Amino acid sequence: MKKSREMYxxxxxxxxxxxxLPDNVKLNKHTAWPYATFFGPKNTYSERLLLIGDxxxxxxxxxxxxxRTAILSGILAGQTISEVADYSTKSLKLFQKKWKKALKVEYNIGSTLQSVLSKEKDSIDELINRIRSDEEGQNLLINxxxxxxxxxxxxKLMEKI
Structure with missing residues (x-):
């Protein structure tokens, strides 16, 4: 909690x-809690059940x-439901295979980026400062x-870091 407060x-x-951000902005009390990104529950499927979104x-x-990931998981859940013969746990396992395939690259890249940026206390701010006057860098970060x-x-973004 202390680290999140300092980072904030x-x-x-x-x-x-x-x-x-205007200098006169009033900041409310800071509170924080961990929020899992990707791969919450071990299984996102069960008998007659698919977990999507948050x-x-x-x-x-x-x-x-x-x-975006909530919408994608909803689409994949709909596709799965329309493709399976029944709603058993065994059949609905297809949903987990689909979303893992669809989100694998994003998850791996995000994990690597988090690892690189978390090594230095101010590395996220450093990255933003480095690309402030670099239009290509700004576009890469947006993408x-x-x-x-x-x-x-x-x-390309890692080359700039």
Missing amino acids: FNHIKTLKELNL AAGFSSNIAGEGI LLLAKDLEQTFG
């Missing part, structure tokens, strides 16, 4: 220094958001957050 206030300070831990470990061309985008 460092981030606010950086936003103010970059004139992205219930399955589907939030991006790159961007920290879950709308990474939007999960566009992940492998190519990640490789």
